[in-house]
Every structure is written in structure tokens, then in C-alpha cells.
Amino acid sequence: MMTDQGTRSLVIERELPFPADRVWRALTDPVLLAEWLMANDFVAQVGHRFNFRAAPQPHWNGVTDCEVLALEPGRRIAYRWDPTGADAASGLRTVVTWTLTPTPRGVMLRFEQSGFRPQDERSVAGARYGWDRFLGGLERVAAGLDD
Secondary structure (H helix, E strand, C coil), X not given: CECCCCCEEXXXXXXXXXXXXXXXXXXXXXXXXXXXXXXXXXXXXXXXXXXXXXXXXXXXXXXXXXEEEEEECCCEEEEEEEECHHHHHHCCCEEEEEEEEEECCEEEEEEEEEEECXXXXXXXXXXXXXXXXXXXXXXXXXXXXXX
């Protein structure tokens, strides 16, 4: 998806067969986040700066700097998603937004990572691969939670 500013967003939508509050817990509890995404020092509070940490890989030092930008408990959370180390030199700065909408069968989960520029095509491809894998982990974690 392209925006008026020439930036691009990666959008993934999935209907999950779980109550919205269960998925919300998996998105905002730092222990649960670490199970499906990465180690972190996340707090669900607007303005909180935190990072995700993973094993370094080629073209990525394993650290992503973030800041909570928006929070509507049980419905929507958005945070900055900025690379660090050598990757920071590219100037890539994106925003990750999670939106939950209850459905008759569970919840529609909408993931959007926005702010990719035309020169970020390699990053978009990597993000698509990574987020598909992470979302599978999110579903497994949510499936294991009690209501």
C-alpha cells in the first residue's frame, strides 16, 4: 500500500478465533511478547521508550528501538520501530500499529508497519517474511492463554 507521501505500508490482517482481550494480552504483556516476538522492556504506556532484542543477523544488530505512540487499551497500540547500529544509517523509521476488532468468531487482527520509502524494498521484503513468522507465534501464544 502506498501513501500520498510516497511511503509504503506493510499490512497483514488475520481473523483469530480468540477473544480480543486474550490477543491484547499477547500484544502487551512483556513476558508474552518475548515468547512470540523478542526479548523486550515494553510497558503499555504512551511515551514509554523500549527496545526489542534478538540475536544479531546479517544487516541487523538485533536491537530495535521503540516508543509507544498511541494506546487504546483492548483495541489499538502503535509504536515507533527504529533500527539501530549500522542499519540506523539508512534513515529508515517506521511505525508498527496493531488494531483489534471483535468479530462473531473472535477478533480481526490488523497489523501495519508504515513509513517504508521507495529505497526500502529489501526491508519491506524482510519485514513481510519476519512478521508472517511472528504472527504465527502470536497465534500460538494466544491459543495457550486462558480467558
